[in-house]
Amino acid sequence: MPLIDREKKALLSTDQYDDDAPDVESSRRSIEARVEEEDESVDGRTSNEIAERDREVLEDDYEGEELIPESQRRVIKGLFGGAGNSDDRTTRKESTRKDRRERRDGRRSKRRKRLEGESELMYEMEEGGRLTPSSEEEEPRESVGSSEADLKRLGDVRKQKSARRKLIFRRMAIHLAIILLFAVLLYAAYRASKSTKVSTKATQALLSNGSAFFPPTTILVSLDGFRADFLQRGLTPTLNSFIAEGISPLYMLPSFPSVTFPNHYTMATGMYPEAHGIVGNTFWDTDFEEEFYYTHPKSAKQPKWWGGEPLWVTAENQGVRSAIHMWPGSEAHIGGIEPAHVDKYNGSEVLEHKVKKVLQYIDLPGQEHEEFSSMRINEQRPQLVLAYVPVVDTHGHKYGPNSTEIRQTIKNVDDMLKKLFEGLQARNLTQLVNVVVVSDHGMATTDVTRLMQLEDLVDTSKIEHTDGWPLYGLRPKNIKDLESLYNQVKENTKDNPNVEIYLRDKNMPERYHFSNNDRIAPLWIVPKAGWAIVKKDEFDVQEALKNGDVYHPRGLHGYDHEHPLMRAIFVARGPAFPHKPNSRVEVFQNTEVYNIVCDSIGLSPAPNNGTLRLPLKPIGLHSDPETPKLDTPDDPPTHTLTPVESAAAEAAAGAASSALAEATKEASELLSDQSPVATETQAADDGSEKNRINKWWQWLADKLDHAKDWAKGVFGSKGKGHTDSG
Structure with missing residues (x-):
């Protein structure tokens, strides 16, 4: 270096x-x-x-x-x-x-x-x-306004803060999603635990009939107006065999008032009429300022009238498909929930078609089908089927519960059930599908001598609305007149033991459960079974007695729900009822039907007035020697006529007797003309003579029918009065 x-x-x-x-x-x-x-x-x-x-x-x-x-x-x-x-x-x-x-x-x-x-x-x-x-x-800040470096740093800080905010929001969103997912899992676990609890009451496993798998399935059939003692008439071999195979009480009590719409909706909800709001076939609502009338679709099909939760809403809310065949209330869009399948009311539908409809629902694809989950709900097999059969009630009103015609109707309904059971057996479903048969009330015979004129009981000029029938609920125009109207009716009926007068908020019997709803009129006239109250513009009682008119309908219900003539039926059979054949349970009210049906298919019932749950607790067999027998109640006795009524009856009877004598004479003359010595001309005219004979015999038969009515205490051949049923 x-x-x-x-x-x-x-x-x-x-x-x-x-x-x-x-x-x-x-x-x-x-x-x-x-x-x-x-x-x-x-x-x-x-x-x-x-x-x-x-x-x-x-x-x-x-x-x-x-x-x-x-x-x-x-x-x-x-x-x-x-x-x-x-x-x-x-x-x-x-x-x-x-x-x-x-x-x-x-x-x-x-x-x-x-x-x-x-x-x-x-x-x-x-x-x-x-x-x-x-x-x-x-003075202005020169470093902010003039320094490019400061502006750059400011932009960087802004970007950093924006990024930090986005990060915070992202983290919050993630945390919220986790919380929501956790809540959903908790709810699913809760529902699963409830489902597990219900499944202990009704078998939830799919059962096979050899070609398909069936979850718990129940068919509920209502025979409107089928009185409990109709089973004692020797006309119902199918129903009697069904009782011997299943479980039932001697009879089931309806709810008060014992009319169709309140009781069918009680069975569907488990609630008393005062609780679900359908307090009669007709009633006035003070809030709506409207009248509910069961045969008026524009009124009856509005959901605002229907409280509680019916079976089909409970089922659909819990993912169980339902099919409703003409059950009262099923067309009212209750709760905004529609049944998967619903058939509109058709009073003229033949019984065979009802059987076909029920079996068609059972034949739909079920959960074993590969595409079941992707099908529309109205294509899926229902687990709950409700079917309404009105014909017994219709003919009971038209002909009376003791008429020859009603006997044939009872046979026809029993044959319908036979075809239904045969259809289930052909599908190998007798032991897989629950079948429950019920009725809503009984029926009592009417008579012109058991009528009360409303105008004779109360000053109708002070009444604004009348509810119900054959009992009457009265709404005064001025509520201040309520007490005086009550006293007036009490005075006018003091000599008639066949009627009761009640104030809704004062002395209505507690067992009626008929006071806690403003739709219930404040004043009620409740006749005994077989009696009826009529308005003069509908049926003038005095004129009817004078002229020998017959009151229609010939059968009525709506009376005290505990009266023997109002008794209904309940019979059940199937896997949800694992009891000895012919088992008997204590008599219960139809508020229990809802819980029983819910449990039979594993549904969790909505709050209701029922208390019974499956399994039912038998108290013995119907065949046990100590088992009480179901009695056959008699019709109410004919009312003792007053002198005026007796005179009118005698005059009508005399007219009927004369008509019968004239018919007999004309028939005899007609028959004498048809002797073996008839001329060839007469023989040539044989066709026209046969028609003439048939015409006269029909006329004679009509006269004899009238005579039979008079023999029963019914005077005359003309009929007036209510034609409504229900």
């Missing part, structure tokens, strides 16, 4: 100086690094800012040079050619140092102000404040 290089190296080495002396090489590297840092930060700065920064670096370097000892500085300056007068240099040096100190102090002051401005700017930005000075400030 050349001598000059070695000397330079030696002079520049740190080991030639004091321990406290700075390393010139490191100083140089430090300066270069700071310059590089400044070069890296040039982006976004003005040329003036760059120049100012360079001066600061150089002056800082000069200040660092003052720390080098004088002897070493001389060597360094000698190496780099630093000659000149020392005094002048000292003077200049002191002046320069003074200037540098002043400039340094000025720069530091500016830096402090700039940093303070940036700090305040950052504070305003974090707080969402303004980015430009307000008019209230004494």
Whole structure:
């Protein structure tokens, strides 16, 4: 290595100086690094800012040079050619140092102000404040308005804050989703636990009939107007066999009033009429200012009338398909829930078609079908089928519960059930499908001698609305007249033991459960079974007795629900009823039907007035020697006529007798004309004579029918009165 290089190296080495002396090489590297840092930060700065920064670096370097000892500085300056007068240099040096100190102090002051401005700017930005000075400030912030670097940093901070906000929102969304998912899982676990609990009451496993799999399935059939003692007439072999195979009470009690719509909806909801709101076939609602009338579709099909939760709503809400065949209330869109299958009411539908409809529902694809879950609900097999059969009630009203015609109707209904059971057996479903057969009420025979004229009982000019029938609910025009009207009716019926007078809020029998609803009229006239109250414009009782008119309908219901003539039936068989054949349970009211049907297919019932749950608890067999027998109640006795009524009856009977004698005479003459010695002309006219004979015989039969009516205490051949049923 050349001598000059070695000397330079030696002079520049740190080991030639004091321990406290700075390393010139490191100083140089430090300066270069700071310059590089400044070069890296040039982006976004003005040329003036760059120049100012360079001066600061150089002056800082000069200040660092003052720390080098004088002897070493001389060597360094000698190496780099630093000659000149020392005094002048000292003077200049002191002046320069003074200037540098002043400039340094000025720069530091500016830096402090700039940093303070940036700090305040950052504070305003974090707080969402303004980015430009307000008019209230004494001078604008030049660092905000003019510095490109500050604006860049401000933009970076904004981006960082926006990113932080997005991150926070994203995390919150994730946490919320986790919480919601956890809640859904908890709810699913809760529902699963409830389903498991219900499944202990009714077998939930799918049962196979050899070709399909069936979950718990129940068919509920209602025979409207089928009185319990109809089973004692020897007309119902199918129903009697069904009882022997299943479980049933001696009879089932309807609810008060014992009419069709309130009782069918009670069986569907498990609630008393006062609770579900259908308090009669007809009634007035003070809130709606409207009348409910069961045969008026525009009224009866509005969901506002129907409270509670019927079976089909309970089922559909729990994912169980339902099929409803003409059940009262099923077309009312209750709760906004529609049955999967619903058949509109058709009073003329033949019984065979009802059997076909029920079996068609059972034949629909079930859960074993590959595409079951993707099918529309009205294509899926229902687990709950409700079928309504009105014909017994219809003929009971038209002909009376003891008529020849009703006997044939009872046989026809029994044959219908036979075909249904045969259809289930052909499908190998007798032991897989539950069948429950019920009725809603019984029937009592009417008579013109058991009628009361409403106008004879109360001042109808003070009545605004009348509800119900054959019992009557009265709504006074002025509520202040209620007490006086009650006293008036009580006075006018004091000699008639066949009627009861009640105030809804005072003395209505508790067992009726018929007071806790404003739809129930405040004053009620309740006749005994077989009696009826009529308005004069519908049927004039005195004129009817005088003219021998017959009152229609010939059968009625709606009376005290505990009267023997009002008794209904309940019979059940199937896997949900694993009892001994012919089992007997205690008599119960039809508020229990809802819970029983729900349990039979594993549904969780809605709140209701029922208390029975499956399995039922038998108290013995119907065949046990100590089992009481179902009696056959007699019709109410004919009312003892007053002298005026007796005179009218005798006159009518005389007219009937004369008509019968005349018919007999004409028939005899007609028969004598048809002797074996008839001429050939007569023989040639044989066809027309046969028609004539048939006509006369029909006339004679009509007269004999009237005579039979008179023998029963019914006077005459004309009929008036109510034609409604239900």
